[in-house]
Amino acid sequence: MARIDQNLYLKNSVVLLRLFIGWHFLYEAVIKLYNPDWTAFGYLATAQGPLRGFYVALTNESLIGTVDMLNTFTLLFVGLTLTLGIFEKWGAFAGIGILALYYLAHPPFPGAIQMNVEGNYWFVNKILIELIACAIILLYPTGRYFGLGHLFQPEQKTLKTENP
Amino acid sequence: MKWSRRDVIKGLGGLPIVGAVWWAGAVAGSEKGRKRSEILEQLNITPSLPSPVPAVTGDPIKIGIIGFGIRGQQLCRALGYATKAWLADMAQLAQENPKHTALADFKAQEKLNVRMAGVCDVFDVRAQMALDSFESDDNPIKRYRTYTEMIRSGEIDAVVIATPDHWHAPMAIEALNHNVHAYVEKPMTHTISETYALRDAARKSKALLMVGHQHRQTLSFKTAQDIVQKGTLGHVSLIQTNTNRNDDNGAWNYDIHEQANEGTIDWEQFLGNAPEVPFNKNHFFRWRKWWAYGSGLSGDLMTHDYDRLNCVLNMGIPNAVFASGGIYTHNDGRNVPDVLNVNMEFPDFSTGSSQKKGKEKGMTFVYSATLGNGFGRPTILMGHDATMELGNRLTVWPDGRSTRYADMLEAEKMHPRTPIYQYDPAANMPDAISSATSQYFADKGLMWTYINGKKVDSTFLHMREWLSATRNGGTLSCGIDEGFDEAIAAHMAGVSFKLGRRIEWDPKTETIIPIEGVDFDEVLLNR
Numbered sequence: 283m284a285r286i287d288q289n290l291y292l293k294n295s296v297v298l299l300r301l302f303i304g305w306h307f308l309y310e311a312v313i314k315l316y317n318p319d320w321t322a323f324g325y326l327a328t329a330q331g332p333l334r335g336f337y338v339a340l341t342n343e344s345l346i347g348t349v350d351m352l353n354t355f356t357l358l359f360v361g362l363t364l365t366l367g368i369f370e371k372w373g374a375f376a377g378i379g380i381l382a383l384y385y386l387a388h389p390p391f392p393g394a395i396q397m398n399v400e401g402n403y404w405f406v407n408k409i410l411i412e413l414i415a416c417a418i419i420l421l422y423p424t425g426r427y428f429g430l431g432h433l434f435q436p437e438q439k440t441l442k443t444e445n446p
Numbered sequence: 447m448k449w450s451r452r453d454v455i456k457g458l459g460g461l462p463i464v465g466a467v468w469w470a471g472a473v474a475g476s477e478k479g480r481k482r483s484e485i486l487e488q489l490n491i492t493p494s495l496p497s498p499v500p501a502v503t504g505d506p507i508k509i510g511i512i513g514f515g516i517r518g519q520q521l522c523r524a525l526g527y528a529t530k531a532w533l534a535d536m537a538q539l540a541q542e543n544p545k546h547t548a549l550a551d552f553k554a555q556e557k558l559n560v561r562m563a564g565v566c567d568v569f570d571v572r573a574q575m576a577l578d579s580f581e582s583d584d585n586p587i588k589r590y591r592t593y594t595e596m597i598r599s600g601e602i603d604a605v606v607i608a609t610p611d612h613w614h615a616p617m618a619i620e621a622l623n624h625n626v627h628a629y630v631e632k633p634m635t636h637t638i639s640e641t642y643a644l645r646d647a648a649r650k651s652k653a654l655l656m657v658g659h660q661h662r663q664t665l666s667f668k669t670a671q672d673i674v675q676k677g678t679l680g681h682v683s684l685i686q687t688n689t690n691r692n693d694d695n696g697a698w699n700y701d702i703h704e705q706a707n708e709g710t711i712d713w714e715q716f717l718g719n720a721p722e723v724p725f726n727k728n729h730f731f732r733w734r735k736w737w738a739y740g741s742g743l744s745g746d747l748m749t750h751d752y753d754r755l756n757c758v759l760n761m762g763i764p765n766a767v768f769a770s771g772g773i774y775t776h777n778d779g780r781n782v783p784d785v786l787n788v789n790m791e792f793p794d795f796s797t798g799s800s801q802k803k804g805k806e807k808g809m810t811f812v813y814s815a816t817l818g819n820g821f822g823r824p825t826i827l828m829g830h831d832a833t834m835e836l837g838n839r840l841t842v843w844p845d846g847r848s849t850r851y852a853d854m855l856e857a858e859k860m861h862p863r864t865p866i867y868q869y870d871p872a873a874n875m876p877d878a879i880s881s882a883t884s885q886y887f888a889d890k891g892l893m894w895t896y897i898n899g900k901k902v903d904s905t906f907l908h909m910r911e912w913l914s915a916t917r918n919g920g921t922l923s924c925g926i927d928e929g930f931d932e933a934i935a936a937h938m939a940g941v942s943f944k945l946g947r948r949i950e951w952d953p954k955t956e957t958i959i960p961i962e963g964v965d966f967d968e969v970l971l972n973r
Contacts, residue, residue: 301460305467312471317479365467366460433449433457 297428300364300419303412307377308361314354321350331389356380364419367429374420381413481859485866488854489678489842499914502559507913510564510602512593512617514572516700517631518608521658522576524905525606527562528552529579555906558913564602566590568712569730571705592715593617597624604653604916606909607631610739611746612720615640622651627916629909631658632753633745633936634929637967638958641933648926656912656922657929659753663907666840669869670758677798678842678867679829680850681806682759687751688823689743689815697776697784697817698734698746702727728779735780737940737971742782744769744939748813751825752790753924753932755811758827758836759797763934764790764811766950769943775818784817788939800831800850813939832866840869934958941966 314320323346329337340349356376363373390396390403399407425431449457509525511518519529536549565576565587573589581587590596593613597605597620604627607617615635621628622644634657635641648655661667673679691697706727713725720738723729733739734746741749755761771786790811799806814823827834831848835841844851846862854860908923915922934951938958942949950959958966 301463304460305463308464308467309471312468313475313478316472316475319479319483320475361467362464365463367457428456429460430457432453436453 293424293427296418296422297424299415300367300370300424300429303377303415303419304361304364304366304373306361306412307357308365311354311357311361314350314357321346322353326387329387330394331386331391333386337387353380367425367431368434370423370425370429370431371420374416374423377416378413378420381409381416385409385413484859485854489673489867490676499911499920500918502913502917504559504917506559506561507916508563508601508603509560510566510590510596510605511562511576512566512596512605512607513609513613514565514567514576515569515608518567518572518606521606521608521629521631521905521909522562522580523552524555524903524909525560525562526555526557527580529575531575531579551903555903556910558910560913561585562587564588564590564596564599566593566596568715569703569706570710571703591712594620597621597626602626604629604913610716610733611741612636612739613718615644616718618655619644619647622647622653622655625651625653627653627655627912629656629658629912630929632749632932633741634933635937636741636745637970638934638937638941639967641930641937645926645930654912654916654922655926655929656908657924657926657932658905658908659750659757659924659928659932660904660908661750661754662757662923662928663904663911664838666836666838666869667754667757670834670836670840673834673840673842673867674758674797674827677800677850678832679797679827679834680831680845680848681799681801682797682827682829683806683809684828685755685809685811686823686826686828687748687755687811687813688825689747689751689813689817690820690823691817692820696820698732698740698780699776699778700731702731706730732780735778735782737781740782741936742940742943743771743784743786743815743817744788744813744943745936746782747815748786748788748939749932749936751813752811752935753928754825754836755827756928756931757923759795761792761795761809761811763931763951763953764792764938765794765953766791766948767935767938767942768948769939770946771815771943775816783943786813786815786939786943788813788942790935790939797829800848806830840867841865842867937966937970940970944969 323341326337326346326349327341340346357380360373360377360380363369364377385407388394388396390399390405390407392404396403401408423431426435426437511522514522519532522528523532533549536546536552539546540549562576562580562585565573565580566589567573567576577587577589588599588601590599593605596602597617605617605621607614607621607628607630609617609631611633614630614633615637618628618630618634619640635644644655674682708725711725711730713730716730717723729736729739740746767788767790769786769788771783773780773782773784775784790813791808792811793808795809796807797809825836827836830845831850832845833843842865844855844860844862844866846855848855851860851866855862860866911920911923914920938949938951941958945961945964947961949961951957952959960966
């Protein structure tokens with residue numbers, strides 16, 4: 283099996299994956315940042331599945347403002363770190379966390395009503411797939427190859443001589 | 447550290463993406479917000495909470511319940527008194543399905559300063575059920591054999607009348623004549639002459655009469671009033687209301703109690719002013735199916751829709767009514783129709799106009815009902831500028847040819863298929879509603895309202911308002927004037943259906959324009 287850092291195509295694909303996930307998060311964050319009317323209230327209040335109580339509790343008037351802000355800034359953090367390629371492990375980690383929260387709020391479990399979805403899902407949906415993609419970013423950081431990391435901590439190009 | 451050109455490209459490659467995405471997001475985000483606030487600013491709709499009523503202070507109000515059937519038991523629950531059987535059933539349902547919140551909602555209901563002091567029911571089993579459930583050391587409760595005995599006892603401050611329709615007015619009049627407050631179910635009366643008699647009694651009495659159209663307490667209806675008053679819809683020329691039911695319960699084929707017999711039911715008292723017929727369990731439990739005791743679709747269900755709209759629009763009694771229909775879905779011995787269409791004309795009414803003065807005036811109210819199909823046709827108000835769907839949810843769509851919104855439609859800030867206003871206080875609280883009939887009422891906003899995200903029984907709010915007014919004064923949402931409109935409109939529809947003729951109202955003399963040789967009340971009651 284090819285090691286990722288030895289296979290340039292694979293490595294570039296991971297870079298692309300990282301950039302696109304970053305792009306996705308960043309756009310979601312900026313849209314919310316510039317629309318003062320945006321709130322997660324409806325999304326949380328209609329939550330389903332075993333953790334419904336937790337999500338509904340977040341819609342409490344005293345909490346929802348903070349929840350909205352935390353959500354936007356988490357999205358922003360993930361978006362910036364993944365697109366720029368710096369602190370990307372932290373970004374991927376935060377991405378996994380917030381995607382897990384999204385996944386569990388409206389889990390595509392049999393019996394749950396699928397709200398505002400464009401396809402059909404059974405346990406696995408696009409959120410879960412993006413979550414796994416974030417796990418790949420976490421395990422195979424590429425910021426030092428393409429990203430701000432490259433400027434500050436360029437990766438050591440000693441791999442070719444590493445073989446025994 | 448020395449950076450090559452290649453290093454810089456690889457290092458800063460993400461920056462243009464950030465720039466582009468940020469720009470696109472900022473444009474789209476602020477556009478979304480701006481469009482919404484522009485529409486909302488133009489509409490200027492403010493959903494209002496029902497005005498709080500002062501609490502009942504001092505001694506508890508002593509309540510007598512007359513008629514402890516399905517509705518009577520619901521009304522008692524609104525007062526805070528549930529039967530043991532109901533509590534057990536609801537506990538069971540909640541255990542089976544955590545989404546079934548009836549018991550939790552009942553327990554969370556604010557306690558009213560009332561005491562259930564008397565019950566009057568001609569069926570021993572039901573009277574006994576009230577005694578068994580509500581009687582305790584600190585709450586003695588008395589069974590009265592007749593309503594007159596209860597009203598004249600001096601031990602009852604207020605009565606709740608949940609009997610068959612033909613008993614509504616006689617009991618309410620008796621109560622008001624003795625200055626006992628009365629809450630009477632809809633339709634307010636069974637005949638036209640009773641409607642005038644009850645109005646006279648209410649006007650003369652020191653006691654307060656409340657008619658049981660609890661939806662007037664629903665938040666969405668108060669918001670709908672605001673929407674219409676602000677001219678959001680423009681001139682409404684047509685209103686479409688419906689009854690769509692397709693089950694036995696919805697067709698009034700209620701269960702017949704196994705202990706019902708001539709020994710347990712005071713049949714003579716049940717009949718009252720109705721024609722003398724031998725003891726008949728079917729008539730007793732399913733009285734809504736006969737004109738002798740009930741009022742058919744026009745009195746039983748259209749009254750809900752008529753009053754819902756009269757509450758929002760205050761359009762009053764129609765100038766003319768034409769109704770037709772038949773017994774097409776439940777040919778089971780009933781004599782009230784199970785399919786009915788009613789057209790009510792309001793030629794002088796207008797909700798305001800965005801067009802040339804004088805161009806628009808007049809409105810038709812259509813009620814269309816079947817007990818043989820449950821497709822949920824919504825209540826729709828059709829205005830020149832917008833269409834509103836009215837229920838527990840409210841949705842307003844702009845009309846593609848609206849005058850008022852022409853500029854916004856042209857600029858594509860509005861779209862005919864996209865609602866410009868949506869109000870759904872219940873959206874966040876899916877709950878299990880037990881039967882098709884209760885879903886029917888819930889969809890129309892007749893059962894629940896949502897205050898600060900909490901589900902509240904609108905009947906509770908309605909009764910609370912009435913009880914508070916008996917002690918503290920204040921206006922009633924559905925007093926005698928609203929009840930008068932409702933009863934007359936229903937009776938005009940009933941008479942029209944039976945005669946197959948157009949029935950007209952003279953607002954100046956406040957009378958139904960007579961038809962030679964026809965006694966309207968006789969027409970209503972017979973057959």
